[in-house]
Amino acid sequence: MNRxxxxxxxxxxxxxxxxxxxxxxLEANRAQAKPAAEETKKETPKPPKIVDLTxxxxxxEAPSPLGLDGSPIEANLPTVLDxxxxxxxxxxxxGLVLRFRDLAVGPGxxxxxRSAIAxxxxxxxxxxxLLEMAANADYWVASAADRVVMPESGSxxxxxxxxxxxxxxxxxxxxxxxxxxxxxxxxKGAAEPYTRTEMSAEFREELTAVLTDELDxxxxxxxxxxxxxxxxxxxxVDDGPYTANRAVAVGLVDELAYPDQVSHELAEQxxxxxxxxxxxxxxxxxxxxxxxxxxxxxxxxxxxxGKTARESKAPKVxxxxxxxxxxxxxxSPGSILGEAVLGSDTIVEQIQRAExxxxxxxxxxxVDSPGGSALASDLIWRAVVEAKxxxxxxxxxxxxxxxxxxxxxxxxxxxxxxxxxxxIGVVGGKFALGGLLEKVGVTTDTVxxxxxxxxxxxxxxxxxxxERSVRALMEDTYRQFVSKAADGREMTDEALETLAAGRVxxxxxxxxxxxxxxxxxxxxxxxxxxxxxxxxxxxxxERLVLPEPKSIFEALxxxxxxxxxxxxxxxxxxxLPEPVRSIAARAEAFRRLVEREPAVLILPFELRIR
Numbered sequence: 052m053n054r055x056x057x058x059x060x061x062x063x064x065x066x067x068x069x070x071x072x073x074x075x076x077l078e079a080n081r082a083q084a085k086p087a088a089e090e091t092k093k094e095t096p097k098p099p100k101i102v103d104l105t106x107x108x109x110x111x112e113a114p115s116p117l118g119l120d121g122s123p124i125e126a127n128l129p130t131v132l133d134x135x136x137x138x139x140x141x142x143x144x145x146g147l148v149l150r151f152r153d154l155a156v157g158p159g160x161x162x163x164x165r166s167a168i169a170x171x172x173x174x175x176x177x178x179x180x181l182l183e184m185a186a187n188a189d190y191w192v193a194s195a196a197d198r199v200v201m202p203e204s205g206s207x208x209x210x211x212x213x214x215x216x217x218x219x220x221x222x223x224x225x226x227x228x229x230x231x232x233x234x235x236x237x238x239k240g241a242a243e244p245y246t247r248t249e250m251s252a253e254f255r256e257e258l259t260a261v262l263t264d265e266l267d268x269x270x271x272x273x274x275x276x277x278x279x280x281x282x283x284x285x286x287x288v289d290d291g292p293y294t295a296n297r298a299v300a301v302g303l304v305d306e307l308a309y310p311d312q313v314s315h316e317l318a319e320q321x322x323x324x325x326x327x328x329x330x331x332x333x334x335x336x337x338x339x340x341x342x343x344x345x346x347x348x349x350x351x352x353x354x355x356x357g358k359t360a361r362e363s364k365a366p367k368v369x370x371x372x373x374x375x376x377x378x379x380x381x382x383s384p385g386s387i388l389g390e391a392v393l394g395s396d397t398i399v400e401q402i403q404r405a406e407x408x409x410x411x412x413x414x415x416x417x418v419d420s421p422g423g424s425a426l427a428s429d430l431i432w433r434a435v436v437e438a439k440x441x442x443x444x445x446x447x448x449x450x451x452x453x454x455x456x457x458x459x460x461x462x463x464x465x466x467x468x469x470x471x472x473x474x475i476g477v478v479g480g481k482f483a484l485g486g487l488l489e490k491v492g493v494t495t496d497t498v499x500x501x502x503x504x505x506x507x508x509x510x511x512x513x514x515x516x517x518e519r520s521v522r523a524l525m526e527d528t529y530r531q532f533v534s535k536a537a538d539g540r541e542m543t544d545e546a547l548e549t550l551a552a553g554r555v556x557x558x559x560x561x562x563x564x565x566x567x568x569x570x571x572x573x574x575x576x577x578x579x580x581x582x583x584x585x586x587x588x589x590x591x592x593e594r595l596v597l598p599e600p601k602s603i604f605e606a607l608x609x610x611x612x613x614x615x616x617x618x619x620x621x622x623x624x625x626x627l628p629e630p631v632r633s634i635a636a637r638a639e640a641f642r643r644l645v646e647r648e649p650a651v652l653i654l655p656f657e658l659r660i661r
Contacts, residue, residue: 099145099321101314102138103328106131106192107152110160112419112447113374113384113391114600128160128447129596132167132573134333139171146177146317148328149196151189157448158265158469159419159558161188165195165272166572172197177320179313182207182304190303191269194276200308207298209291212262212269220248227486231512232645233522235529236476239553240655241452241641245482254655257555261471264557268469277302368580369405369414369595370573373398373431376653377423377453378644382598393420395427398457399434401597406438411595413441413580416461417573421654422453422474423644425528428652429456432535436460441583445576446470446567451555453652455566456532459539462583464567465576466558471654473561475536476553477529479521479650482642485510507649521649528650540565555654 110128138144149168156164172178180193182201186208193199201207223230223245232242240254250258266288274284279302287301298304308316318326375382375391382394405411416435422428435442435457444450444458446466451474458464458472466472488495488510499505506517513521529551537547542565550564561567569575581592644651 098318098325098327099323100143100332101146101148101317101326101328102134102144102332103148103150103330104131104134104332105150105152105330106154106164106189109155111374111391112160112417113372114596114598128156128163130333132163135167135171137333139174139176144176144329144332145321145326146179147171148313148317149178149180149193151180151182151185151193154186154188154192156188156192157471158191158268159446159448159467161191161272162268162467162469163447163572164192165276166574168192168195177317179317181308181310181313184208187212187269191272194273196276198305199303200306200313201295201298201304202309203295203307205295207291207293207295207303209288209293209303211288212266214258214262216244216250216254216258218244218248220246227484227488227490229483229486229512230480231483232478232480233518233525234476234478234553235522235525236551236553238555239474239476239478241478241651241653242480243655245641257553257655261555261557264560265469268557268559273303363593364410365593366586366590367408367411367593367595368577368584369401369408369411369597370417370577371398371401371405371414371597372417372419373454373457374417374419374447376644377420377427377431377457379424379427379430379647393423393427395424395430397598398431402431402434402438402442405595405597406440408595411440412586412592413443413584414438415443415445415573415576415580416458417445417447417576418450418454418458419447420454420457421449421451421471422456422652424453424648425456425477425532425650425652426648428453429531431457432460441580443576443580443583445571445573446472446558449654451654452476454654455536456652459536461539463569463576463579465569465571465579466561466567467572468557468559468570470558470561471555472558473550473554473556473566474652474654475532475547475551477525477532477650477652479525479645479648480513481507481509481645483508483510483512525650528652532652536566553655 178196180196180199183205230245238253238257270285274281375393377393380394382397383392405414442461444461444464449471451471455472495510537544
């Protein structure tokens, strides 16, 4: 019998009716007790929410393809920064726990993360960094937290920085492959890994200067985060690595604690019995694809239907992500070995799109690129200088060579203190494979019409006349680079030349030399873009992220669409160990570049802190 009906019958029973049975009494008591129980349940407070965020991998700048639920299929830097910023303003969030899993970012991204943590701390909410097996990059970021904890079995692999360059000349000699490369700029050593067996004096000088500057930034970050004198912090770095107990003893870690103990301590700090760790904070609710309606919804997603553009008349700043090796054509998430491609067609289209949108008041070009094609770099530079709206460059880990080229036409340039930039120089040439083919019994015979018909033949090196022709092309590209950089920085060509020759600088050094305007994060660059557009600092603007994140199906379709490219991490390269995969990706990107054009603008190395 329905409980409510039973209770109603009992209440209306006449006095002469027979007394209620025990079962009826039980039903009536339950009916009366249910509202009280529900009221008690409503009054039970929820435990405070603590955002539990894991930082891992390279945290790419470019927006990740979106899964079916509308969330990025892998965490990237903008997503992480947005979640931290949102949590700081969320009244339901009472704290932040950061975990680390093989974080491999450069100094620029590390600074962005530290800045986001510092901003979160201004909300008065605690930030706890939970380390296990932590290396330089992990601790660089973690030291910005209120507390750093580690289980007793953990270790802190804090140490100095080292750069190891792999040279292939010995291998090529054995194979009969002759790398025939030229460079304009004595410090432009991008081809050295293929033409030498060890670093040139200039390459070593440049790399030593960069590492010295980056180590100084790491030491200063630790000193700031832990309240230490920089000299003490430097001594601690030199004395690493550390066991967990020793890290506590020297003050690099606050206490030994396991994850469950961190939760208990946060509960005590907040004066409650327990806290709720939210590991999915900021992620959209999963879509329901069950049943026929769900199937139709999935088919719409696959076909690209059902997308509705969110029209907003609010003022916007377009943030255009320019990440990867610069090449002509369209951008791609990765080549056959995972190196992302920054396509000139894609970036030019996005700049023009932002120009056409009347709600977009300014543009920020977020650059994370070692350079690449001179032609593609110049096409992007042209779109920047022709833009009728303010354009501000915001440099991430790397904006060097071609990455600097596409930035130098902006109205203002912001770099992170540890950004790798500069590298104004040119490299070009080819691999001559004739010796290799001879070893395996393959011969070639050439018919040439015209003096330089076989200039870029892959079978033979340049002769003297051909080398002079190639060098003339490269020197012309170099002069254009220097002249346009001088115009952008309001220097004479002669003054800019003293900073060029392929030299690489940290963002901090580049600011001293006048190659960038200021040091700051992406938020700082956006604030400057607002100022240039005449928008008051207190006025809120929306960020229009370009190129727009694609669905996973769109990304895969474009990656396979007759480009010779495909999604990263698919195939045999996924099984390669990380150092080999990175080296192979770099070599493959370089080969593709020099195969297409005689002059290349690319950084000699990349720097990731581990």
